[in-house]
Amino acid sequence: MAKLDRSAGGGDARDKTRQEVVSLIRSAGQIARIDIAAKTGVSPATITAITQEMIQAGLIEEVAPDAGRTISGRGRPRVSLKLRGDAHLMAGIKVSFRFLSLVLVDFEGNTLGEHVQPISGPRVSPEALVKEIGMLLEAATAEIGRTPDDISGLGVGLAGTIDAIEGFVHWSPSLTERNVQLRNMLEAVLPMPVFLDNDANLVAKAEQLFGEARGVRDFIVVTIEQGVGMGIVIDGEVFRGTRGCGAEFGHTKVHLDGALCRCGQRGCLEAYVADYALLREADVSLPAPSGKTPAERLDLLFEASRSGNPTARSIIQRASRMFAMGLANLLNIFDPKLVILSGERMSHDFLYSDDVLAAMHDAVVQVDAPPPEVKIHKWGDQMWAKGAAAFAMEGVTELAVRRPAVDA
Numbered sequence: 001m002a003k004l005d006r007s008a009g010g011g012d013a014r015d016k017t018r019q020e021v022v023s024l025i026r027s028a029g030q031i032a033r034i035d036i037a038a039k040t041g042v043s044p045a046t047i048t049a050i051t052q053e054m055i056q057a058g059l060i061e062e063v064a065p066d067a068g069r070t071i072s073g074r075g076r077p078r079v080s081l082k083l084r085g086d087a088h089l090m091a092g093i094k095v096s097f098r099f100l101s102l103v104l105v106d107f108e109g110n111t112l113g114e115h116v117q118p119i120s121g122p123r124v125s126p127e128a129l130v131k132e133i134g135m136l137l138e139a140a141t142a143e144i145g146r147t148p149d150d151i152s153g154l155g156v157g158l159a160g161t162i163d164a165i166e167g168f169v170h171w172s173p174s175l176t177e178r179n180v181q182l183r184n185m186l187e188a189v190l191p192m193p194v195f196l197d198n199d200a201n202l203v204a205k206a207e208q209l210f211g212e213a214r215g216v217r218d219f220i221v222v223t224i225e226q227g228v229g230m231g232i233v234i235d236g237e238v239f240r241g242t243r244g245c246g247a248e249f250g251h252t253k254v255h256l257d258g259a260l261c262r263c264g265q266r267g268c269l270e271a272y273v274a275d276y277a278l279l280r281e282a283d284v285s286l287p288a289p290s291g292k293t294p295a296e297r298l299d300l301l302f303e304a305s306r307s308g309n310p311t312a313r314s315i316i317q318r319a320s321r322m323f324a325m326g327l328a329n330l331l332n333i334f335d336p337k338l339v340i341l342s343g344e345r346m347s348h349d350f351l352y353s354d355d356v357l358a359a360m361h362d363a364v365v366q367v368d369a370p371p372p373e374v375k376i377h378k379w380g381d382q383m384w385a386k387g388a389a390a391f392a393m394e395g396v397t398e399l400a401v402r403r404p405a406v407d408a
């Protein structure tokens with residue numbers, strides 16, 4: 001495969017159609033040309049020309065008709081198209097407080113390798129992060145007998161306020177500095193184009209490409225980790241806001257002059273549902289066990305609530321009601337088809353409870369149509385990394401279809 005270059009010439013009017021065709025094939029797995037034409041509304045002749053270009057460029061391939069299927073006798077059996085897995089290798093990395101998690105995927109989205117590397121600190125300098133990502137790519141590709149030179153695109157997800165278009169980090173809890181042109185720093189030392197985004201947006205991307213939101217045009221993903229994040233997808237595109245600061249669900253206000261948040265403001269949702277908020281409440285009236293970590297104290301709080309301690313229960317119930325109110329606000333603003341609640345830790349199960357969903361539904365504008373569907377999807381750092389790989393895959397597709405010239 002030819003090296004992909006971000007600066008390679010502009011595309012033509014067919015670029016968007018090519019992108020659409022690739023994503024249609026990706027979500028279908030296999031699909032015939034005539035069905036692509038029907039679904040995109042593009043003429044069969046154009047679809048034939050476009051797919052021929054992409055076959056020559058090695059992005060897609062024909063699949064022989066299913067020999068096992070009985071042919072009705074009318075016409076030729078239809079040839080389907082699928083993505084060519086070997087076409088490109090992508091890497092996705094999730095930066096968390098303790099680890100860098102990496103996943104390697106092929107162009108079809110199959111996982112080829114996974115690797116986790118401890119990070120040197122919860123907050124690192126941009127230079128240190130670039131170096132550690134370089135080491136991680138070396139180690140991970142070596143495991144599958146490849147090198148970083150084989151990677152067509154790298155997606156990197158980290159928490160914070162990130163301008164994905166510019167690859168610019170306004171602020172991230174993982175970095176010691178603000179205002180970092182992290183994409184350019186990475187591309188200066190790595191051999192592949194780099195795609196950078198807020199981690200919650202990447203979860204939305206992963207849900208769209210591989211997960212619960214396949215084929216859904218309008219949906220919202222709410223991520224529950226140390227903080228509360230959100231990814232908004234409108235008409236198939238991640239909505240990013242103007243400054244890359246949108247979708248700060250955790251800092252929407254749920255109480256006038258309410259509890260103090262880490263961001264310095266009052267009444268934010270996070271100030272009621274985040275770990276520190278629950279522990280702050282617990283510290284007021286529950287016996288404080290000595291020598292326990294915050295995670296252990298949190299476990300004790302959940303345990304006390306489950307066993308009927310009225311104070312513990314009131315803490316959890318208040319957080320649940322605040323979360324339900326926040327979700328209802330989202331539904332009332334966006335009216336999405338689907339809401340995915342996505343998180344890793346079982347300890348936050350109370351936020352996914354039937355009570356929370358019932359309270360949310362009560363606060364949503366009622367009409368004679370079914371309310372948005374709510375799905376719960378628990379996953380770990382590797383899936384966040386897969387979201388980063390999904391973002392890289394999208395970027396690589398964009399670069400690859402721009403000039404689907406045959407690789408000499």
Ligand SMILES: [Zn+2]
Pocket residue numbers: 250251261262263264265268270
């Ligand atoms: Zn806040």
